[in-house]
Each structure stands twice: as C-alpha cells, then as structure tokens.
Amino acid sequence: MIIGSHVSYNAKEGLLGSVKEALSYKANSFMFYTGAPQNTKRNPIDKNLTNQAFIEMEKNGIDKNNVIVHAPYIINLANKEKEEFSIQFLKQEIKRVEELGFNKLVLHPGSHVGVGTKEGIKQIIHALNNVITKEQSVVILIETMAGKGSECGKTFDEIKEIIDNVKFPDKIGVCMDTCHIHDAGYDISNFDDILTEFDKKIGLYKLQCIHINDSKNDINTHKDRHENIGFGKIGFDNLLKVINHEKLKSVPKILETPYIGLEDDSKERLFPPYKFEIEMIKNKKWDSNLYKKIREYYK
Numbered sequence: 001m002i003i004g005s006h007v008s009y010n011a012k013e014g015l016l017g018s019v020k021e022a023l024s025y026k027a028n029s030f031m032f033y034t035g036a037p038q039n040t041k042r043n044p045i046d047k048n049l050t051n052q053a054f055i056e057m058e059k060n061g062i063d064k065n066n067v068i069v070h071a072p073y074i075i076n077l078a079n080k081e082k083e084e085f086s087i088q089f090l091k092q093e094i095k096r097v098e099e100l101g102f103n104k105l106v107l108h109p110g111s112h113v114g115v116g117t118k119e120g121i122k123q124i125i126h127a128l129n130n131v132i133t134k135e136q137s138v139v140i141l142i143e144t145m146a147g148k149g150s151e152c153g154k155t156f157d158e159i160k161e162i163i164d165n166v167k168f169p170d171k172i173g174v175c176m177d178t179c180h181i182h183d184a185g186y187d188i189s190n191f192d193d194i195l196t197e198f199d200k201k202i203g204l205y206k207l208q209c210i211h212i213n214d215s216k217n218d219i220n221t222h223k224d225r226h227e228n229i230g231f232g233k234i235g236f237d238n239l240l241k242v243i244n245h246e247k248l249k250s251v252p253k254i255l256e257t258p259y260i261g262l263e264d265d266s267k268e269r270l271f272p273p274y275k276f277e278i279e280m281i282k283n284k285k286w287d288s289n290l291y292k293k294i295r296e297y298y299k
C-alpha cells in the first residue's frame with residue numbers, strides 16, 4: 001500500500017522536515033506545497049537539506065516517484081486575465097519540482113470565472129501549451145474537481161478534453177480526489193464503474209495520484225469540504241475499496257483530511273489526523289474514537 005498525506009514544507013527545515021513529518025505518520029508517500037499555496041513567495045531550495053531528505057527517504061523506503069508536489073491554487077489557467085502570471089508561476093514551479101528531484105505536480109485545472117466551461121477549458125489548453133516543454137521531466141497531474149463555483153475539470157470528459165488537446169499529452173496525468181468526484185456526482189459505492197469510465201475515456205495509466213478524503217456533503221452538491229476518513233458521506237468501506245483496489249496498487253494515495261481541534265468545531269490548536277487515519281486504514285477497521293485518540297496524543 002502506498003499511502004501518505006499532505007505534509008508541511010518550510011524554509012527552515014526544507015524537504016527534510018516534510019520527510020520527517022511523513023515518517024512520523026508511518027507513511028511511505030507524501031505531498032507538499034513548495035511554499036504557501038495562496039502566495040508567490042518562494043524561498044530558494046536548500047541543497048543540503050534536500051540531500052539529507054533523500055537519504056532519509058532511501059533509509060525508510062519512500063520512493064521519490066511516490067512523492068507529490070501540489071501547485072499553488074493561485075494559479076488559474078482558465079482565467080485569461082491572469083494568463084501571464086499563471087503561466088510564469090507554473091513554469092517556475094515545474095523548475096522547482098525538478099530541482100527538488102521529483103516528477104509529479106498536482107494542478108487544479110482552474111475556474112473559468114464566468115466565461116463558461118467550454119471557454120475555460122480552451123484557455124487551460126492554450127495556457128498548458130505555453131507552459132509544457134518536451135524536455136521537462138515533470139508530469140502535471142490534473143486534479144478532478146468538485147465543480148464548486150466555476151471550477152473546470154469536474155467530469156472525466158472535461159479532463160479528457162484537456163488531455164486530448166495539449167501538444168504533449170505524455171506530460172499530463174490525472175489526480176483523482178475522492179471528495180471532489182463524490183461532490184461532482186460520481187457514486188463511489190460503485191467505484192468499479194467509475195474506474196471503467198475513467199479507463200474508457202482517459203486511460204487508467206494516466207491515473208497517477210489519488211487524494212483520499214471523505215466528504216462533509218451529499219453526492220453531487222459541488223461543495224468541496226473534506227471530512228476525516230469514515231466520518232463523512234462517502235464512508236470508510238467505500239474509501240477502503242478505493243485504497244485497496246487491485247488496479248490501483250502502484251498509485252500513491254494521499255490524505256488531505258481536516259486537522260482536529262481540541263474540541264469539536266474549535267479552530268484553536270489543530271492537530272493532524274494522519275498518523276491515526278493511516279493506522280486505521282492499515283488495520284482496515286474504522287475507529288469511532290479517532291478524534292479522542294488524536295487529542296490525547298497531541299495535547
């Protein structure tokens with residue numbers, strides 16, 4: 001099982017901090033942003049910390065191919081007005097991923113902000129064709145979106161449209177997010193049907209990362225609010241089937257579930273749930289005391 005979570009990355013500890021955090025969750029995979037996702041401030045990469053991180057990864061069986069970088073969500077390739085900025089910043093981000101030594105960059109396709117999905121997707125294709133080079137070693141994994149607001153990429157058809165029209169389709173893959181596809185209307189209790197459709201339209205080999213999240217909302221509500229594993233509307237058994245699916249063995253599974261407050265709904269002192277969620281997933285048994293366990297461990 002290749003499983004991990006979103007982890008932090010900061011200037012002081014660099015990649016080494018991210019690896020240590022992943023190991024503390026007993027993960028063999030992880031995902032991070034190379035800086036704050038909502039701004040453009042990026043620190044230079046510390047070579048020494050990166051080298052140390054790779055030594056730790058090697059020692060602990062984390063394959064670099066199972067490490068994912070998430071592009072900042074201020075990039076919006078679907079918005080023509082932000083085109084220049086988005087293209088430049090995504091180019092830079094690809095360079096940073098290469099410099100760090102990884103090869104997978106997850107990208108939200110973008111929101112069309114009023115011009116309609118069709119135009120938005122045209123713009124995404126145009127922008128990607130200005131970003132992607134034949135030489136790059138990084139594959140951009142387009143994330144399946146919930147369809148919140150004017151998000152593009154909420155159906156496999158929309159993502160297929162993008163892949164079919166870029167100059168270098170071998171530089172594009174897909175990251176499937178379980179919360180997002182559920183919110184977009186895909187019924188995860190029939191996951192085999194979902195995979196069959198994905199394979200027919202896009203090709204299963206394109207699926208190179210899966211975000212494992214439960215959802216706070218009902219199917220087809222386009223809300224995009226993640227929930228802890230087994231505490232939402234998708235449910236533990238359905239998520240477990242995705243995680244342990246025969247055909248997805250080699251695909252990294254990444255948790256992006258919410259941090260837990262000291263009390264329900266408290267926004268102060270939030271603790272990461274990942275160590276305990278990963279344990280629960282490995283045990284294949286849902287734990288109704290998850291929140292209690294997390295609070296006791298961290299407080």
Ligand code: FE
Binds near residue numbers: 070106108143
């Ligand atoms: Fe994402």
Ligand code: FE
Binds near residue numbers: 143177211256
């Ligand atoms: Fe996601």
Ligand code: ZN
Binds near residue numbers: 177180224225226
């Ligand atoms: Zn989301």
